[in-house]
Amino acid sequence: MKTSVSPRRESSPGTRNQLRYYNLRLTLRLSLQERELLNRIAERIGKQPTNLALHYIKSGLRADFERLTANE
Secondary structure, rough: OOOOOOOOOOHHHHHHHHHHHHHHHHHOOOOHHHHHHHHHHHHHHOOOOOOOHHHHHHOOOHHHHHHHHOOO
């Protein structure tokens, strides 16, 4: 019996909720300093904290973010 599922092209509400939950879990794992930095960057670029910003912070590329917020 063959049961293959083709990948969905559209983002379903379930997928969006899963991403929101994943982002929340990552955010909670950040230190207070990292969270403050992420929020300052998000304010500066006029967007909500995103998975990309979390990725950069968690992968140790904090210097890029510090450069972005240095002129405040």
